[in-house]
Amino acid sequence: MLNRSLAPHIKDAVEYSISLKHPDIFKLDNGIDVYNVQAGTEEVVQIEWVFKAGNWFEEKKLVASATNFLIKNGTTKKSAYEINEFVDFYGAYLNRSCYNETAVVSLHCLSKQLEHILPLVQEVFMDAILPEDELLIYKQNMKQRLAVNLKKCDFIAGRKIDALLFGDRHPYGVYSEMVDYDALNQQELLDYYNAFYKNGHCTIFSAGILPSNYQQLLNTYFGALPFNKGVVKEISHPILPSTQKKWNILNDPDGVQGAIRIARACPLPTDSEFPKLQVLNVLFGGFFGSRLMTNIREDKGYTYGIYSYLMNHIHASAILISTEAGRDVCEATVKEVYHEMEQLRLHEVGKDELLLVKNYLIGTLLGDLDGPFHIIGRWKNLILHGMDESHFRYYVDTIKTIEAKELKNLAEKYLNPDEFYELVVV
Amino acid sequence: MIKFDRFVLNNGLKVLVHQDQSTPMAVVNILYDVGARDEDASKTGFAHLFEHLMFGGSVNIADYDEPLQLAGGENNAYTTNDLTNYYCQLPAENLETAFWLESDRMLSLAFSKKSLDVQRKVVCEEFKEHYINKPYGDVWHMMRELAYKVHPYKWMTIGKELSHIETAQLDDVKQFFFKHYTPANAILAVAGNVETEHVKKLAEKWFGEIPSGVKYHRSIAQEPVQQEERRMTVKRNVPMDAIYKTWHMSSRFEQDYYATDLLTDILGGGASSRLYQALVKEKQLFAQINCYHFGSLDKGLFTIEGQLVKGVEMKQAEDAIEFELNKVRNELIDERELQKVKNKTESVMAFEDMSVMNRAGSLAFYELLGDGNLMNEEFKKYQDVTTADLQRIANDVLKDTNSNTIWYMAN
Secondary structure (H helix, E strand, C coil): CCCCCCCCCCCCHHHCCCCCCCCEEEECCCCCEEEEEECCCCCEEEEEEEECCCHHHCCCCCHHHHHHHHCCCEECCCEHHHHHHHHHHCCCEEEEEECCCCEEEEEEEEHHHHHHHHHHHHHHHHHECCCHHHHHHHHHHHHHHHHHHCCCHHHHHHHHHHHHHHCCCCCCCCCCCHHHHHCCCHHHHHHHHHHHHHCCCEEEEEEECCCCCHHHHHHHHHCCCCCCCCCCCCCCCCCCCCCCCEEEECCCCCCCEEEEEEEEEECCCCCCCHHHHHHHHHHHHHCCCCHHHHHHHCCCCCEEEEEEEECCCCCCEEEEEEEEEEHHHHHHHHHHHHHHHHHHHHCCCCHHHHHHHHHHHHHHHHHHCCCHHHHHHHHHHHHHCCCCHHHHHHHHHHHHHCCHHHHHHHHHHHCCHHHCEEEEEC | CCCCEEEECCCCCEEEEEECCCCCEEEEEEEECCCHHHCCCCCCCHHHHHHHHCCCCECCCCCCHHHHHHCCCEEEEEECCCCEEEEEEEEHHHHHHHHHHHHHHHHCECCCHHHHHHHHHHHHHHHHHHHHCCCCCCHHHHHHHHHCCCCHHHCCCCCCCHHHHHCCCHHHHHHHHHHHCCHHHEEEEEEECCCHHHHHHHHHHHHCCCCCCCCCCCCCCCCCCCCCCEEEEEEECCCCCEEEEEEECCCCCCCHHHHHHHHHHHHHCCCCCHHHHHHHHHCCCEEEEEEECCCCCCCCEEEEEEEECCCCCHHHHHHHHHHHHHHHHHCCCCHHHHHHHHHHHHHHHHHHCCCHHHHHHHHHHHHHHCCCCHHHHHHHHHHCCCHHHHHHHHHHHCCHHHEEEEEEEEC
């Protein structure tokens, strides 16, 4: 008779050795670095062109994101529709995303279609015209999107907490208002495009099943472009955090939930303390079995979900606790968050719970490294932060070896309620 | 081409195994053939609430999540109007932990009062977060009731109203469990770095002894053909007017499903689609517009939804949609345009199949449709669609008498 109350033997995930598959690294003729992970089971590719063109470099709000958005909305030879139709016809996805330091153009397509699409990508980098009529449509539609978002407590809370942490003039804390869209003009975008794309700094990250002539293809289409000529000017932005720690905002008098954000600054991802904080974060609020989730969702039922995060910025980082809770239990939720901080400051985590967190972290890391897109994603994160494989190995070692005492010390250092911003938006 | 083995245990549990040695992980996916369409009209939201309770401890194991996390695994689940799916991923060496956990909760739940009390609250917060405290969040509640008069698709998976969840009783939970959570109503798909023979042994060991239960035979009243156009107008505290239109379409099992799916791509799939190009870019009547459907197993809803540019009249916006629909009704679509949406479909399928988790989920889903191997035959069915099919579907489906329209007005 099967004894179902007895768990099968497990191999502790901490016993796994984890390595990060190395990418092929090469340079194009003009000096662009390419990192490529050749792997996978499906005949698909992903290529990302990462430009130093995020909002860190803009002198006026929204110029970086508007330029990034409009980059594929017309060239001297093709209209926005012709570009979209061309990309769609080959079953490809040409997307763009603007972040703080970087702005990215990414391509996903079947391996067999790659050669068709690359000339178009080149055209977008050299010959985009950011048309006036497309800019007008963009402004109008983004303003409408903003108007809808301003009704949502989680949206208001998300941007407000960043502004509290970094100041609303810092690239990490800045947020857009209607007038900022109105103030955009085409010439500024063209200037930004010219400086930060056409004559900008680019790095390529790719993965999947790339054709055998891949390096040659990249050189043909991107190796002679005027990228990476000069040094990108270093810019520093002062962090001006709010002096007021506690905020309550009433955005919707009829709201039935409140968005809660609790946050404070913490060391950078490059800091040796950061990987240890990552373990503490998981224990505290980083997964379904965390202290916050177990108490506030699974015991009290105050929320559908509550998580804590470490921000992954390059120049400044923070610990952030985030949830939406019933309006009448927002105060109780905040109290419980602080209670869980206190528990971590006062008591060492038990042996079993620590092993569980370690096994969970290693197990999910194994899963996260599954597949070429995930592997190149890890490398991209390391490289953009100026880190290398040794940082990854140190992270894995930290998970495996960190002790309860160290976590308690970290909690004493970083989980003091007085040092957190506390924000509730209804 | 996704290769797999298939076998059935004596108690009726269907098992599919897909091996991929390039990963160190294993995925265990269990699909139960029960969704919101199987609920009683006075106890809606139950299938989904029940999904939450599946994590509240089983007869021999106090907690589901902890042992899985200890084995380096993670998991999740979702409920739709048609089905409930549970999946976990863990290092392949620890595969047996997943069998132990999944089989025990198929054997029986702990039926904990505390778990029910807490999860009722959690689901109520989920309801508020997604459907009450969001602009336009209540639209599908209204649209389903407008479009379906008989079929249980008339309520959302989350439930018709909060009170149904708030009043759920432990007895209801027990009845639901023993009716639906049986080997005969389940499909187990195991994928990743696994061997079929090993999976067979584990399946026999852990699931083999579970009583098969009574196979649940669904008898859902199908929606009668709609005979008249239905419309409603609501005023809400939102910043912009929006329009929602649906038409009854084929079920997931009919040949016409594929042409209908492609027609939604022609009209609203991405930046070169017709509605986006004509109404957002050229006429600038809409700030955004989409065309899609839900892939429902029973007859579903072909949907167009759009948010109007501030100041545009609703009538003018709707006429402009109608103008585009008339084109697909009256003119054959260009071959290149059809080829475009087929190419996109091919690409989407390849990207979906990249993850072992998705492959396991798809195998279980296609087995529910009748045969796991349909997963490999699907693209051929899209390739067979002709421009004439699209025109026929446009005329059959996109008829006024088959339509439901909501004018969602900013007050």
